[in-house]
Amino acid sequence: MEFDLVITNGTVATASDTFRADIGIRDGRIAAIADNLHGAREIDASGKLVLPGGIEAHCHIAQESATGGMTADDYRSGSISAAFGGNSSFIPFAAQHRGMGVTETLDLYDSRAQGNSVIDYGYHLIVADPTEEALHKELPQAFARGVTSFKVFMTYDLMKIDDGQFLDILSVAKTHGALTMVHAENSGIIRWISDRLVAAGHTRPRYHAISHPAVAETEAINRAITLARFVDAPLLIVHVSTPEGAGMVARARLEGAKIFGETCPQYLFLTKDDLDRPGMEGAKFMCSPPVRDAKTQEALWRHLQAGTFSVFSSDHAPYRFDDSGKLAKGPDATFKQIANGMPGLALRLPLLFSEGVRAGRITLNQFVALGATNAAKLYGMHPEKGTIAIGSDADIAIWDPEETRTVTVEDQHDNMDYTPFEGRQITGWPVTVLSRGETVMDGGKLVAQPGRGKFIARRPPDFT
Amino acid sequence: MEFDLVITNGTVATASDTFRADIGIRDGRIAAIADNLHGAREIDASGKLVLPGGIEAHCHIAQESATGGMTADDYRSGSISAAFGGNSSFIPFAAQHRGMGVTETLDLYDSRAQGNSVIDYGYHLIVADPTEEALHKELPQAFARGVTSFKVFMTYDLMKIDDGQFLDILSVAKTHGALTMVHAENSGIIRWISDRLVAAGHTRPRYHAISHPAVAETEAINRAITLARFVDAPLLIVHVSTPEGAGMVARARLEGAKIFGETCPQYLFLTKDDLDRPGMEGAKFMCSPPVRDAKTQEALWRHLQAGTFSVFSSDHAPYRFDDSGKLAKGPDATFKQIANGMPGLALRLPLLFSEGVRAGRITLNQFVALGATNAAKLYGMHPEKGTIAIGSDADIAIWDPEETRTVTVEDQHDNMDYTPFEGRQITGWPVTVLSRGETVMDGGKLVAQPGRGKFIARRPPDFT
Amino acid sequence: MEFDLVITNGTVATASDTFRADIGIRDGRIAAIADNLHGAREIDASGKLVLPGGIEAHCHIAQESATGGMTADDYRSGSISAAFGGNSSFIPFAAQHRGMGVTETLDLYDSRAQGNSVIDYGYHLIVADPTEEALHKELPQAFARGVTSFKVFMTYDLMKIDDGQFLDILSVAKTHGALTMVHAENSGIIRWISDRLVAAGHTRPRYHAISHPAVAETEAINRAITLARFVDAPLLIVHVSTPEGAGMVARARLEGAKIFGETCPQYLFLTKDDLDRPGMEGAKFMCSPPVRDAKTQEALWRHLQAGTFSVFSSDHAPYRFDDSGKLAKGPDATFKQIANGMPGLALRLPLLFSEGVRAGRITLNQFVALGATNAAKLYGMHPEKGTIAIGSDADIAIWDPEETRTVTVEDQHDNMDYTPFEGRQITGWPVTVLSRGETVMDGGKLVAQPGRGKFIARRPPDFT
Amino acid sequence: MEFDLVITNGTVATASDTFRADIGIRDGRIAAIADNLHGAREIDASGKLVLPGGIEAHCHIAQESATGGMTADDYRSGSISAAFGGNSSFIPFAAQHRGMGVTETLDLYDSRAQGNSVIDYGYHLIVADPTEEALHKELPQAFARGVTSFKVFMTYDLMKIDDGQFLDILSVAKTHGALTMVHAENSGIIRWISDRLVAAGHTRPRYHAISHPAVAETEAINRAITLARFVDAPLLIVHVSTPEGAGMVARARLEGAKIFGETCPQYLFLTKDDLDRPGMEGAKFMCSPPVRDAKTQEALWRHLQAGTFSVFSSDHAPYRFDDSGKLAKGPDATFKQIANGMPGLALRLPLLFSEGVRAGRITLNQFVALGATNAAKLYGMHPEKGTIAIGSDADIAIWDPEETRTVTVEDQHDNMDYTPFEGRQITGWPVTVLSRGETVMDGGKLVAQPGRGKFIARRPPDFT
């Protein structure tokens, strides 16, 4: 057996097992997992963990908002930051806006990604204008092209669809075997309370959390699950921020429905107290749904342990803390005028490792599942991506479980000027990331060319 | 790399992955998983599945009941039947009866197992007499000896413990890191209704189901979970037969409690109509809790899919359909006089494969998890047992997923004169079973010596 | 003591008590309840029940639909039919349509009611166009005028409000102490499935039930309750047709919310099989939400017993079975083209008495509460209306609990040409109805002049 | 019309209505309710409330505990205290102890009550020894004698019955139409934790609450309801102290089961902080189940409002704070050695009026229902007792809703040397109590002879 590369002496972990083994790589794929391998090149992983490369499944890259703002990260900076965070592939959104065609949208994002990404990538298609043409001609084409997940919004005036349109999309997705994803918040509640808060002069970032109450999410999740079950279509609720919402996902699955959930680091590690920091600092912590409180964090950890959430994502939505982003409407902007979202591509996995695995809340195998394997299965990329198995792409992250570092914005390697996790101590970091057997990041240095990343034409999700 | 044995060309599956690979075995352990291996001996697994050997975690072997009856199977016949069913290890019960010491009990079962088993084995200790001595001296000794799971009964007059004793055992188990298991049925309800049924002349086997109503189980499961959560101790509910009971297990885990559940083939494949077969035929289908109905089966499948059940076991309790067993009290015995339990060691996995994997209800990976990996983790035998990974024991079952066979009692290879699944068509059968790299069963023939199986000194369960 | 009228020898029942007593009436009010009274005029009620006159709290009288159709009953025929059904007051709707002002609406209905009604009446205001003017100027004026309940629709294209408008109305109602009522069905689900059914040629009345599935109601009830609780405003869900919906009402109240529920005879006495009668007969049984099935009926009875429903109403919506009504779009009309609603003013109480009280499902006191007292309290008319107490209006219905009659359309005394309950045998009928001490109906004859009924300026509801 | 007594100018309230009226009484019964009555004797109730006399349905009078201690109050002092608290009848327990017959028990209590009580009385029979004789011969006799409610204990070593015996009693009670009542706490949990607390030296009164955790009650309530529903028998859970327990009662009733609940003032007005008062003071606040916390109080109020609880009782269990009672085992007694229970006969209604009606939590009509009417119905005494209606006993309490008084032990008129409510300010007090038209208490003075109270032979409960 000849290998191009062997990773020796590491502790390998998959979603179910942990064991000492060497990994032999040939032609960009994993060719052997054994107790004593040698190859043309060897990486000594003594004392290290050898894990499937992470899959970041929810991030906003080179994406305009409906009102025209552009994210700070493009496919170059975004993919680099992802790689520094232990990821070997990612799936940003390709956002249709009203008046745009679906194919037009995907072509646009192809042009943004090609030549730029250092890791492999796909897109989730955001559907904001479900015309007859889009539904019955373009969505099937998108699916055939390898874009097998469609996202909709229940809130945001320029993006939201109504319940009938939601059923249309669920129905088309189901027919083709695609997965529908949903941002579930009740638009009416948010607008109603926001109007009153702003009218009353309650405009500081802290009111963002008040204007997006937990019931806005739980109502919408209940409605979304009802609609999906009505047409017996699979559905993933993205960025679940409430225990009640998580409970609905879990119960639906116990009842046999194909309902899935995602949560994000912000809901485990930040609280609304962060929104109340002095001056405009709170703006850095604004995202939708908003961060909640300590009790919610605890409950969401329990749901992570119990398997309620299939996917754990950053929801990286990079708006700089300057007039290109958060402060575009000036220093006196109301919470309604400040872009929603926060960065987190490079910290998703380290945060989960440090506070999850090392703190004893989840196992290393659950970490692998949440960080890579589940997303690969649910988004139609398994077994090429998301695991360490014979024949799979050699997408591997080598982690030093003992390294302790303090978070700084510089180490994010994105285009942002802040990180909401600045100053936090984290133990356990990716030290080397391989993509199809090629080293992308090593020892804190980028060693890959932008543009080497390839588009992943995804298959239908595996809903089991 | 030199291997004693290589399994070539098979499709390997673990609890998380499925892939084509060869398996290299050295010194009884898995040394390589790779795309092209050779060894001193080779088994061609083309077109076959290469799976972790099954672990049967609930069976009654060489066990006297409290009233003196002995099971038809001993460690020789039992282990052989298990091997024919695709298992490479099993964990029968060592049953303390009142007046017996714990150490005395374990010594007795050691004497029964040694020299007889063809596969590796452990015991769950049944605790029926939790004296101070037993609780504080002997249970810790049992634990140190590698018996790290203790089972209690909430019903059966000569076995049952009261709620205070249950708390005592849960508390001791928790202190030592052991797992408590419970047969959960309400004794008072069963006795009350049984007395009335018998007094009214309703004595046929069909009344067994009526005398063990669903609420007897759900009440007891609620109480058992309450007690376990009160002292924050892990608990496994064995042989859950009701959707409500399964729901309680699932909810408790969502709330962060370490509550686990097991179900069995009889609850998925038989119904109370079987108890109503002519003459005494129904006696063959009597077990406690009893088999239910079609709607229950459906709900239990959903819970299997959703992950509510960690363990899937046969609850093999072999009483022959003659005067040594079911008919010991004659042909006119009341349902109260007929031994409870049915055989199933050799069919647990084929039934689950055929109706689960092939019928599209569960994935192959879920099958591996339910058949082997989860039990290995929960009973402290992982990663030596229950998976295919470097360094693990070469406990492997090779399955032909296409073979179709009709169930006959002869093919069970146990000491029984009937199987409740007689005549059923099953597709997918184990064709070769290895234990520590040695072939135990191959092509329908036993090729191992009784006594080669070793006692597995188990570690504390992994409750994550 | 001098009385204008004494009802002697009857069995009197209130919402809490049943006892033998005479009732003395003076100046239109109840002046004495005692064991031996005499007056200028006496009615012998031996063997009869003397009950508070019924209050019909949900009926559509002289009301145009949003598309222009007019109900078959006006205030004359409607009030007469109500009186024959044991009612001494009723509260039809005053329906604002888009572009109409609230005051304009109320004036219009005043003109329709005055000079016509034989019993006292009020209106619930339907709010379909919640402009700023309507919300902040006209609704308070309506409230001051004695219209203290506002109804909204979550479905019907020309009537429905969105979630933000719903919050606006709940908020205004709460400020003034008014009650909001809601027709809760999910508009998107209904439209989506209706479009597909009609496109597929499934146009017969039976598809009406399929196009209004239970989940359309339960989703909307969940949303409505969420919105009401968000602003801590009282809310009544009208015509609840599902056990799940009723369960949500009950649970909300257990949690301290001021959420109330109403159900109607059609959901207790008819099923979707009625919609499947030959030809266009099914059209007679179309209402929204639709009639369900036998299991639902049973569950709704249980909720009636347990107190989930405060109000029991006819939802009398009279569209004749001719081209003025149900058949306006011809004999081949699709289910979407057929007016929704059915008559029932004169049968609400007899049906509830016969199948509720006589069949042993509810007590006589619950019958009084559901038929009169609860509505009086919840709609701000108590204690003048809805009970037999000193000082209350002498609004009294004398019932013969033994009289058995077969339902015919002629006996309805409305303007309809059918009744959905034709041919049903009912035991227990009102034989005399008094309003403010004046006899309105006696022995099957109308003995009052149209126009004698007065507008009831209602007070704020009593939400306890 | 001639009356022996007329109560003039008061505001009368029943469980459903409130109105101004005079009450005419003849031959001990209510003969007229009217707007202008006169009689031989008149009581001016201007500015006062005229309510049905209270019915105290849970109190321990002249009762030995299983270990021999006797309550401080006998039928003389107990009935007097009850009268001062606005009650005109009460139902203490007749407690069978093991080895005693049922008839013997009832005869004994007859001898204790006769000649002593100033108000009418009945007994609930405590069944602690359900022999065949007791079940099938004596319980029917007790029932025939007018004792139509049977109470059982799930805890207390000398009183508790097992689940099978519970089913026996439920079954017999159901056959005869009697109501079973249960003290629901899990015996095993309480003993297990108590033993550990005492062994660890945690013996102060505060540990009483810890040794009776909420789960001990909720487990037992779940079990009790399960058993009752299994045999479809009515059941009342006495002194519910947990929101979860109350929730189970409410849900069972929504599902059509005849399950009822009672709560008591201590759970609304005291907390476990009271158990932690200095020295042995905490002993004064010990009862089982124990008082809980502020959040529980709030939830129980919500259940009172929503109708979960049919009965509100004092659970008056009078043990003096001296060596005849609480301190019988000396000043260093452990919490296990201190008698459980506290007095409250004279304060049940004033506390509920002041904090319920005046504080706006419940209506005056709910107060009447909880204080008198519901108990009369559920315990088979309606309509003679528990309401103001023609023909009912003239059992009437006249209340001054404005009188404010501070609670002192002297004003309790019982044999106790403390009240747990000492020093509390209460607004709203009974000023006159009539029993069958005779004045028992008036203006703070007893005006009736001990022995005038009669035994009430109760009918079967009304379970609707």
Ligand SMILES: [Zn+2]
């Ligand atoms: Zn989003």
Ligand SMILES: [Zn+2]
């Ligand atoms: Zn996002």
Ligand SMILES: [Zn+2]
């Ligand atoms: Zn068992």
Ligand SMILES: [Zn+2]
């Ligand atoms: Zn077993």
Ligand SMILES: [Zn+2]
């Ligand atoms: Zn409606």
Ligand SMILES: [Zn+2]
């Ligand atoms: Zn209507």
Ligand SMILES: [Zn+2]
């Ligand atoms: Zn008690």
Ligand SMILES: [Zn+2]
């Ligand atoms: Zn008591």
